[in-house]
Amino acid sequence: MLRTRLLTAAGALPLLIFLIGYAPEWSFSGTVLVLTGIGLWEYFSLTRAQCTLSPVIGKLWGMLVAFSMVSGDMRLIGTALSLGFMLIFILSLRDRYPARGIQTTSLFMLGVVYIGFLFPHVLWIHRGPEGAEWVFFILLVAMLGDTGGYVVGRAWGKRKLLPHISPGKTIEGGVGSICGNGVAALIAWQYLLPNRPASELVVLALLMGLLAQLGDLCESALKRACGAKDSGRFFPGHGGVLDRIDSLLFPIAFIYYYNTLWN
Amino acid sequence: MLRTRLLTAAGALPLLIFLIGYAPEWSFSGTVLVLTGIGLWEYFSLTRAQCTLSPVIGKLWGMLVAFSMVSGDMRLIGTALSLGFMLIFILSLRDRYPARGIQTTSLFMLGVVYIGFLFPHVLWIHRGPEGAEWVFFILLVAMLGDTGGYVVGRAWGKRKLLPHISPGKTIEGGVGSICGNGVAALIAWQYLLPNRPASELVVLALLMGLLAQLGDLCESALKRACGAKDSGRFFPGHGGVLDRIDSLLFPIAFIYYYNTLWN
Numbered sequence A, B: 001m002l003r004t005r006l007l008t009a010a011g012a013l014p015l016l017i018f019l020i021g022y023a024p025e026w027s028f029s030g031t032v033l034v035l036t037g038i039g040l041w042e043y044f045s046l047t048r049a050q051c052t053l054s055p056v057i058g059k060l061w062g063m064l065v066a067f068s069m070v071s072g073d074m075r076l077i078g079t080a081l082s083l084g085f086m087l088i089f090i091l092s093l094r095d096r097y098p099a100r101g102i103q104t105t106s107l108f109m110l111g112v113v114y115i116g117f118l119f120p121h122v123l124w125i126h127r128g129p130e131g132a133e134w135v136f137f138i139l140l141v142a143m144l145g146d147t148g149g150y151v152v153g154r155a156w157g158k159r160k161l162l163p164h165i166s167p168g169k170t171i172e173g174g175v176g177s178i179c180g181n182g183v184a185a186l187i188a189w190q191y192l193l194p195n196r197p198a199s200e201l202v203v204l205a206l207l208m209g210l211l212a213q214l215g216d217l218c219e220s221a222l223k224r225a226c227g228a229k230d231s232g233r234f235f236p237g238h239g240g241v242l243d244r245i246d247s248l249l250f251p252i253a254f255i256y257y258y259n260t261l262w263n
Helices: A002-021 A025-046 A055-071 A074-094 A098-117 A121-127 A131-156 A171-192 A198-225 A241-262 B002-021 B025-046 B055-071 B074-094 B098-117 B121-127 B131-156 B171-192 B198-225 B241-262
Strands: A160-162 A166-170 B160-162 B166-170
Touching (some): A002 A025, A002 A131, A025 A098, A025 A198, A055 A074, A055 A098, A055 A121, A074 A098, A074 B098, A074 B198, A074 B241, A098 A241, A098 B074, A098 B098, A121 A241, A131 A171, A131 A241, A160 A171, A166 A171, A198 A241, A198 B074, A198 B098, B002 B025, B002 B131, B025 B055, B025 B098, B025 B121, B025 B198, B055 B098, B055 B121, B074 B098, B121 B131, B131 B171, B131 B241, B160 B171, B171 B198
Antiparallel strands (some): B160 B166
């Protein structure tokens, strides 16, 4: 299991570094759109039993929002969010049971905001000043956090964190994850964003790490609520795209608004 | 009942005309914020039994989004939507039952987008070119549509429109409502927006009327889903604010994006 993981990482890392740091913008945007599409696919497959509208409508709406995010035009984003919301709400009127119609509308809204709206924020970070560096920083925090959590949880993990949502996670692992975040901040300070004060990067990394772990738990709660173990079924053994990006979604939104509002 | 309605209208209309057409911008914004606040209050009271987080959190989040809409700053709106969403999702992890936590998150999201995000779009219409005229046009379409639906439904109403959601509405009333919309378009062409082609105003009025009726049904579905008859309990006899603005929400969003994207 660990070996497969490491091999996958060794194969994917150079590609990721190339896409973020060196490839033309459109190829990064394209990759993000494809990942968003698969994430939406997984979300609407997961929640299929809870919703009475066709998942295809949800995927289309989510992709419409994602494309509007690529455009960066606030009028298009507002249109995609508002008109899609109205359309779903109206379509759900056909449900014989209003409670089920409302549940469908609200779960569609949740998925579209969670994946179609939050994830493409990474494009806006990437286009900003030192964009590639910030995206690398987010990935570094997530990867070293995961590694720290895995190693420490394996070696000393005893007390369960939130057993009703994610039985494998321990408090010790969570602490190891935070240590990994700290290391990521120091590496970022040395190699990625040297003109930023180390204290700022450490605080950001710790907050991102916290959001990553909580975001991971949110996705687990979503899967539990739908009675599934992995988000994706068409990548056997690897889990789904949603399982991979779940810990990135919250830090991405956080860093984008931090950078836009504070700087 | 009809008499009370007419008296209320006679009292409220001059105030409304003054606020939209002649009062300073801040008083119109303030009125919209107060109505949004009461609407959110009603929504989160309605859905209280379905959610396990305190309604206060939902109202605060909704008001935060509404205030960001008043500012018109896209960065603030994005922050209010994204960070609030993350916070609610994270708080709902405390629920013992993940399915209930997800339901809470999604219903909170629905209410905030439905009222806190959609309704304040009327401020953006009002600030645009011929803003007051467009707001009057929306109100006129809604009011004459309501009147046409009431009169025709009373006189000839037989076939039920969607009995599982709104038992009082008939297909004949719906047709009467559409006639009212058409009359509103002609009045708007004569007195409010004479530089627009009549055909455009008629098409817009008919689309708005359709959205108003469907939006009305959406709010009814919401109340049915929550087992309530009126949205508000603290305005005895009058229904709630949500019952009044439900038919305005969709036309407002529609007209704002129509004007922004087409003109």
